[in-house]
Amino acid sequence: MFTGIIESLARVHSIETHGTNKTFWIGSAISHELKIDQSISHNGACLTVEEVQNDRHRVTAIHETLEKTNLGAWQPGHLVNLERCMIMNGRLDGHIVQGHVDTTATCISRKDLDGSWEFRFEFPKKFSHLVIEKGSISLNGIGLTIFNVKRSKFDIAIIPYTFEHTNIQTITTGSLVNLEFDLIGKYVANAQGYPGKKK
Known part of the structure; x- marks a missing residue:
């Protein structure tokens, strides 16, 4: 974990x-x-x-x-x-990440905002029920908050520290990244019978 x-x-x-x-x-x-x-x-x-x-x-x-x-x-x-892996007697500074990648996403835009960066990603539509505005996502293992969610697209904003200390600095338009959706969100979606759930 x-x-x-x-x-x-x-x-x-x-x-x-x-x-x-x-x-x-x-x-x-x-x-x-x-x-x-x-x-x-x-x-x-x-x-x-x-x-x-x-x-x-x-x-x-x-x-x-x-x-x-x-x-x-x-x-x-x-x-x-x-x-x-996280140590169970410490603070959970991010969110719960299993290390089990669900799918990949493609970077479709990158903006340098002179002090921060915004990226937009597109992912397979079949996972769209697992993303919410201001929700959590793991992108290349980085715990991030997403916004401007539109079906199979979302944005992330990156602060200088994260940009300098992760490989988000190498991501450009067309780059492929790993996504893991929020674990709690996946359980909730499963219990509610999300679109495409096997019966």
Whole structure:
């Protein structure tokens, strides 16, 4: 379980393909502190640490993860947001994030407002019942508040600290990002019989 508060930026060093899986070596300021079998959020996708070597760690994404996230598009040099699991005796500074990516979204605009930034994203319409004005969302693992919600589109506003310390700085028009919708909202929608729910 995560909070959406990014702990460190990381960089993809190398990628290997094994069947339908991809193995990534990731370098970061916290990699040397990680332990084998630890769950770490990488751009919002929960992956298991398989090996640690100094300032790098190794993780593998299986076919299911590659299909539902932007991990399949990663290349060496790609910047990645990292967050370790939350500690239950601490403050929940963001919102509840499972690390289970629901879908991807595409950036359709980016505005520099001379001190802050606004981005607009478009996502599959079948998830539109899970977004609300001023609601929470995990975008590449970053816990954010959305606004200007219009069916399958929403905006986010980014402060300088978040821009400088996450890979939101690399997002431009056409970029693909990972989305995880609010967990409580998903349970409520399921209980109320959201559109498309299997009966």
